[in-house]
Amino acid sequence: MAGNSSRITASPGRRSDARRNRERILVAARAVFADHGIDAPMATVARRARVGVATLYRHFPTRDALVRAAYARQMETCDQALKEALADPDAWRGFQQMVEKVCELQREERGFPAAFVAAFPDRAENDAQVREGAERDLLLLIRRAQAAGGLRGDFHPSDLAVLLLAHCGLVTALPHDRAASRRLVAYLLQSLRTEAAHKPLPAPSTLSLRSLPMAEGPHGRRSSGS
Structure with a gap:
């Protein structure tokens, strides 16, 4: 009985250690991704978290899994911001507040812009469906x-x-200048109003959210899933 009791009481302790290790890895990942991009070596994250590489991979088998978990709250906030924007009876206000919220998240976490772009990889069919739904x-x-005349x-x-x-470039160069960030976002949003459309614009870019160069690491390599 004593042997069984010791095994039973040890289990919650191991679970508690695992939870602490997981949280330390996530905190370290956000710091490392902010400094070096989301293609930073997994070993660098493990060292920052003061855990073994094997421990890191037990919690997060791939880089994608780690990136997603590190920025899960921010991605949920983006999803919620889009839902709230669609539910707002004032379509322009909804659009404006959604843009402001995403830019606020860019200010909050310097590694988030690349994570935002890489959030729904093409190789996962279910994730692609989720992304396509968000794009729709x-x-x-x-x-x-x-149609409402605001945009x-x-x-x-x-x-x-x-x-x-454009906003990512600003917050990367001036990560602590919140005033500059808010002013740039305000300028950009004002330029998108219907009353600002005095002259035709040049042809639009071929960029999309999934093709932004923010998804590349500091050495120009697009982030991978491992």
């Missing part, structure tokens, strides 16, 4: 905001990718 919702929001009629979905890339 975004297109619906854009069309609603245009300029020549706004193209690729313009959102350009906007996020």
Whole structure:
């Protein structure tokens, strides 16, 4: 009986250790990704977390799994922001608040922009379906905001990718200057209003959220799943 009792009481302790290790890995991952990009070596994350590489891989078998877990809260916030924007009876206000929320997350976590782009890899069919659903919702929001007269009629979905890339460049160069970030976002949003459309724009970019160069690491390598 004593032997059984010791095994039973040890289990919660092991689970507690595992939870602590998992949280340490996630904290370390966000710090490492902010400094070195999401293609930073997994061993660097393990060292920062002060755990073995084997321990890291037990919790997160692939890089994608680690990136997703590290920024799960931010991705959930983005999903919720899009849902709230679609539910807002004022389509322009919904669009504006969604953009502001995503840019706020870019300020909050410097590694998040690349994670945002890499969140739904093409190689996973279910994830691709989720991403395509989000893209359809975004297109619906854009069309609603245009139909309501708030968003300029020549706004193209690729313009959102350009906007996020521009803001990413600012927060990368000036990570602590919140005032500059908010002012840039305000400038960009004002330029998207219908009343700002005085002259035709050049042709839209071919960029999309899934093709932004933010998904590349510091050495120009696109992040991989391992």
